[in-house]
Amino acid sequence: MLVAGNWKSNKSFNEAKEFANALTSMPPLPDGVEMMIAPPAPYLAALGSTPWAFRLGAQNVSATGPGAHTGEFTADMLQGCGVHDVIVGHSERREGYGDGDEVVAEKVNRVLEAGLRVVFCCGESLQDRQSDVHFDKVLRQMESAILHLPAEVMDRVVVAYEPIWAIGTGLTATAAQAQEMHAAIRGWLREAHDEDIAGAVPILYGGSCKPSNADELFACQDVDGGLIGGASLDSVMFREIVDAAGRAHAAQVEATSAA
Numbered sequence: 001m002l003v004a005g006n007w008k009s010n011k012s013f014n015e016a017k018e019f020a021n022a023l024t025s026m027p028p029l030p031d032g033v034e035m036m037i038a039p040p041a042p043y044l045a046a047l048g049s050t051p052w053a054f055r056l057g058a059q060n061v062s063a064t065g066p067g068a069h070t071g072e073f074t075a076d077m078l079q080g081c082g083v084h085d086v087i088v089g090h091s092e093r094r095e096g097y098g099d100g101d102e103v104v105a106e107k108v109n110r111v112l113e114a115g116l117r118v119v120f121c122c123g124e125s126l127q128d129r130q131s132d133v134h135f136d137k138v139l140r141q142m143e144s145a146i147l148h149l150p151a152e153v154m155d156r157v158v159v160a161y162e163p164i165w166a167i168g169t170g171l172t173a174t175a176a177q178a179q180e181m182h183a184a185i186r187g188w189l190r191e192a193h194d195e196d197i198a199g200a201v202p203i204l205y206g207g208s209c210k211p212s213n214a215d216e217l218f219a220c221q222d223v224d225g226g227l228i229g230g231a232s233l234d235s236v237m238f239r240e241i242v243d244a245a246g247r248a249h250a251a252q253v254e255a256t257s258a259a
């Protein structure tokens with residue numbers, strides 16, 4: 001299970017350091033759970049110089065390599081700053097900052113070429129869901145960014161299903177809605193690659209995931225953790241979600257050993 005926090009454009013630098021210290025001084029992570037924090041980009045180099053209890057994530061990366069690209073930062077630069085994971089294709093970037101499918105696919109390539117892990121976001125709008133095209137929409141996003149990837153890099157791919165209508169709205173997909181989309185994504189991975197890869201790629205749920213609904217979401221067979229926005233800004237709440245992932249993992253282990 002992976003619980004990843006996306007802070008978006010929130011927290012001062014001092015607040016970020018306090019949060020990192022608070023999270024690191026909490027009890028060790030539950031078995032089978034990884035924790036990631038993606039702070040604002042200006043904090044990455046400073047945070048990346050200390051080994052924390054969590055993986056360090058970036059919220060964005062350039063689609064280009066080095067050169068005359070004012071304001072951009074490359075995947076290699078992130079790697080050099082101690083970043084482990086990079087979020088690519090978040091709907092806020094797709095909708096507000098021109099990250100169309102081609103740009104997203106290029107960013108995925110750059111992250112993987114730099115040896116980092118990508119957290120690839122996909123998800124449908126409310127209108128897509130109401131028009132019953134949500135599966136097509138999500139699987140088309142998968143196709144444009146993930147289909148061309150060779151099997152050797154797939155162990156550094158994480159998929160985050162984030163229904164746009166649930167992000168920051170307080171609305172959450174029901175466990176059944178999350179599970180059916182995650183199962184569709186897993187099925188797509190099986191077709192595009194194979195059973196082993198489909199089973200190994202973590203598929204996170206994102207969209208108003210919080211301590212009160214994390215247990216139910218994480219108990220779904222194909223939900224392997226969460227990408228958390230608002231609830232990742234509070235270290236205690238975030239840790240509660242991490243603990244929920246620990247309970248889900250323990251339940252899976254028990255079910256597997258009983259089978």
Ligand code: PGA
Pocket residue numbers: 006162166167168169170206207208209227228229230231
């Ligand atoms: P939210 O954001 O948890 O605030 O809905 C999720 C995300 O955008 O990753």
